[in-house]
Amino acid sequence: MEQIKNINPIKWIPSTWFAMGLxxxxxxxxxxxxxxxxxxxxxxxxxxxxxxxxxxxxFKPLWGxxxxxxxxxxxxxxxxxxxxxxxxxxxxxxxxxxxxxxxxVVVFLLIAFLGATQDIAADGLYLQSLSNKQQAQxxxxxxxxxxxxxxxxxxxxxxxxxxxxxxxxxxxxxxAVLLVxxxxxxxxxxxxxxxxxxxxxxxxVQTSAQVWQTLSDVITxxxxxxxxxxxxxxxxLYRFAEGQAIxxxxxxxxxxxxxxxxxxxxxxxxMLTGIYGTIAFVLGSLTAGYFVxxxxxxxxxxxxxxxxxxxxxxxxxxLAFTQTSNLFIIGSAVAIEHFGYGFGFIGIILFxxxxxxxxxxxxxxxxxxSAITYFGYTLASMISGPISDYLxxxxxxxxxxxxxxxxxxxTWIVPLKKTEEEPxxxxxxxx
Numbered sequence: 001m002e003q004i005k006n007i008n009p010i011k012w013i014p015s016t017w018f019a020m021g022l023x024x025x026x027x028x029x030x031x032x033x034x035x036x037x038x039x040x041x042x043x044x045x046x047x048x049x050x051x052x053x054x055x056x057x058x059f060k061p062l063w064g065x066x067x068x069x070x071x072x073x074x075x076x077x078x079x080x081x082x083x084x085x086x087x088x089x090x091x092x093x094x095x096x097x098x099x100x101x102x103x104x105v106v107v108f109l110l111i112a113f114l115g116a117t118q119d120i121a122a123d124g125l126y127l128q129s130l131s132n133k134q135q136a137q138x139x140x141x142x143x144x145x146x147x148x149x150x151x152x153x154x155x156x157x158x159x160x161x162x163x164x165x166x167x168x169x170x171x172x173x174x175x176a177v178l179l180v181x182x183x184x185x186x187x188x189x190x191x192x193x194x195x196x197x198x199x200x201x202x203x204x205v206q207t208s209a210q211v212w213q214t215l216s217d218v219i220t221x222x223x224x225x226x227x228x229x230x231x232x233x234x235x236x237l238y239r240f241a242e243g244q245a246i247x248x249x250x251x252x253x254x255x256x257x258x259x260x261x262x263x264x265x266x267x268x269x270x271m272l273t274g275i276y277g278t279i280a281f282v283l284g285s286l287t288a289g290y291f292v293x294x295x296x297x298x299x300x301x302x303x304x305x306x307x308x309x310x311x312x313x314x315x316x317x318x319l320a321f322t323q324t325s326n327l328f329i330i331g332s333a334v335a336i337e338h339f340g341y342g343f344g345f346i347g348i349i350l351f352x353x354x355x356x357x358x359x360x361x362x363x364x365x366x367x368x369x370s371a372i373t374y375f376g377y378t379l380a381s382m383i384s385g386p387i388s389d390y391l392x393x394x395x396x397x398x399x400x401x402x403x404x405x406x407x408x409x410x411t412w413i414v415p416l417k418k419t420e421e422e423p424x425x426x427x428x429x430x431x
Contacts, residue, residue, distance in 0.1 A: 006197070007195055007197045009130060009134060009138050009141075010141075012195045012196050012197065013126070013138050013142065014141060014144075014145045015145075015188055015191055015192055016077060016122050016125075016192060016196070017141070017145040017146045017149075018148055018149045018152075018188070019081050019118065019188040019189075020118060020119055020146065020149070021145070021146040021148075021149025021153075022115075022149050022152070022181060022185060023084055023111050023112065023114070023115030023118075023185075024054075024057065024115055024119075025150055025153040025154065026111075026153055027050065027054050027108055027111065028050070028053075028054040028057070029150075029153060030153070030154050030250040030269070030273060031153055031154070031157060031177075032050055032053070033046050033047075033050060033247065033250050033251055034158065034161075034250055034251075034254060034266060034269070035174050036050070036101075037250075037251055037254050038170045039100070039101070039170065043385040043388045043389050044385035044388075044389045045101075045385070046251065046385055047247050047248070047381055047382055047383075047385030047388075048385055048386075049101075049105050050247075050381070051247075051378050051381050051382030052382075053105060053108045053109050054112055054378055055109075055112070055375075055378060056109070056115070056116040057112065057115070057116045057119070057371070057374050058374045058375035058378055059116075059371065060117070060119060060120050060371060061120075061367040061371050063117075064120040064367070065211045066211055067117070067120060068211065069211060072198065073121040073128070074121075074125065074193075074197065076117055076118060076120070076121035077121045077125065077192055078189045078190070078192040078193040079189070080114040080115070080118035080121070081114075081118060081185050081192060082185070082190070082193075083189075084114050084115065084189075085181075085182045085185035085186025085189060086182070086186065087107050087111045087114070087182075088178050088179070088181040088182035088185060089178070089179060089182035090107055091104055091107045091108065091111075091178050092174075092175040092176075092178035092179045092182065094107060095171050095174055095178070096171060096175070125196070125197070126142075129197045143285075147281070147282055150274070150278050150281075151275065151278045153274070154270065154273050154274035154278065155271065155273070155274020155275045155278065156270065156274065157177050157180065157270070158266050158267075158269055158274055159266070159270030159271060160176075160177060160270075161173050161177045161270075162267025162268070162269070164176055164177070217361075218361045218364045218365070218368075221359065221361060221365075222361070222364075222365050225356070225359065226415075226417075227414075227415040227417075230414050230415055231351070231356050231369075231414065233410055234351065234410040234411065234414040235348060235351070235352070235356075235372050235373050235376060236373075236375075236379075237376075237406040237409075237410040238306065238309070238347070238348050238376075238407050238410065239373065239407075240376070240380050240403055240404075240406055240407060241310055241313060241380075241400050241404040241407060242309065242310070242313075242341070242377065242380070243376065243377040243378070243380025243381040243384065244380050244383070244384035244387070244396075244399075244403060245313045245316060245337075245397070246381070247380075247381035247384045247385070248384050248385070248388050248396060249273075249316060250269060252316070252319075252320065252388075252393050252397075253269050253272075253273075253330075254269065255393070259392075260320065260323070260393040260394060261323075262323060262325075264330075268327065272327070272330060272331050272334045273334055276335050276338075277335065277337075277338040279335075280334070280335040280336070280338040280339040281342040282342065283339060283342065284308075284338065284341065284342025284344075285342040285343070285345070286342075287342075287343055288308075288342065288343040288346040288347075291343075297350045297351065297354055298416065299412075299416060301347075302347055302411050302416070303408070303412065305343065305346065306347060306407055306408055306411040307344075308340045308344040309340060309343070309345060310407055310408070312336050312339070312341070313401060313404065314401060315334075315336050315337050316333065316337065316397045316400070317394075317398055317401060318333065319333055320393045320394045320396070320397045321394055348373060351414075352366055352369035352370060352373070353366065355416065355417065356369040384396075
């Protein structure tokens with residue numbers, strides 16, 4: 001594949017992966033949940049509708065192949081970012097309407113679709129425009145700037161809205177934060193329009209029928225893999241407790257003490273989850289990388305990763321029962337959970353890479369595995385609100401601990417094949 005314009009990857013990887021993180025972290029993370037919480041919506045409404053909003057990330061492999069028929073990956077990246085910026089500005093304006101909730105769900109769903117679209121294009125551009133050596137060289141930059149986006153959203157913007165609410169009220173404060181996102185995404189889109197590499201794609205000559213045929217083959221071969229249903233069950237159950245706990249956590253921290261919450265301000269929550277949580281997550285991920293590289297992925301290491309991923313939720317149960325106001329204790333609980341999350345999440349990533357993806361359509365099947373992971377998390381998060389409203393926060397986090405049991409069972413029984421003995425499903429192709 002001929003590259004038309006050679007641009008230093010440092011000029012576009014940081015800006016692209018920072019932009020990739022923002023829509024996902026706004027819509028699927030702490031910020032949107034807190035926005036709806038401040039507007040007086042119940043945990044059930046928040047978790048169900050935010051779950052619907054982030055569904056496009058679960059289905060992005062389905063429209064990815066058709067993006068090859070029109071325009072370029074560069075076009076989809078900067079175009080999606082500019083449109084995201086415009087839609088964030090629209091969402092800021094909707095805050096002042098009486099029917100804000102229904103209209104905002106539609107707008108945020110469109111932002112999610114655009115966010116998923118830029119993810120597809122950015123991953124493809126990275127693989128297409130960089131050599132294997134460059135891919136390995138710059139992969140760390142991806143994670144670094146995605147985590148900067150996490151720090152910006154869960155830390156900086158949550159902290160900012162906490163400062164603005166006492167001064168201007170809920171509506172104006174949240175509108176200001178959404179306008180910040182609008183400006184950042186719009187400017188990133190303009191920047192990337194200039195600095196993203198422009199590449200040719202050999203699949204542009206394919207017809208729509210050929211794309212349908214390829215997509216059908218990708219899906220069919222995925223579900224014909226040996227032990228694939230055990231693998232899908234493992235992927236879904238591994239995140240069953242996490243999807244519930246993580247979705248309710250900011251709502252529990254924000255809720256008043258008389259209803260069982262901790263009554264934290266947005267500024268305090270932004271500091272705890274955005275700064276301490278992000279640092280702990282990065283440390284956990286780095287530690288897990290060294291651990292697994294030495295031990296390999298086997299039954300023992302997978303069980304240990306599962307334990308590190310799920311058991312730290314006991315810290316939130318402790319907070320719910322004690323309702324402590326000690327910020328050191330709360331911050332320590334957040335750091336422990338985020339470190340365990342960073343350490344344990346690598347288990348599901350490696351499982352998809354080594355057990356699900358290998359074969360003829362390696363990258364496509366990895367995308368399918370990742371989408372199923374996100375879909376499982378989304379379903380778990382959608383049921384968390386009704387359970388939390390019914391049980392109350394104390395009993396909810398006890399329920400979360402019981403909800404970790406299926407993950408351990410799935411980890412114990414899922415078939416694992418040795419990577420050096422992969423069944424020959426065809427030659428791995430590079431897109």
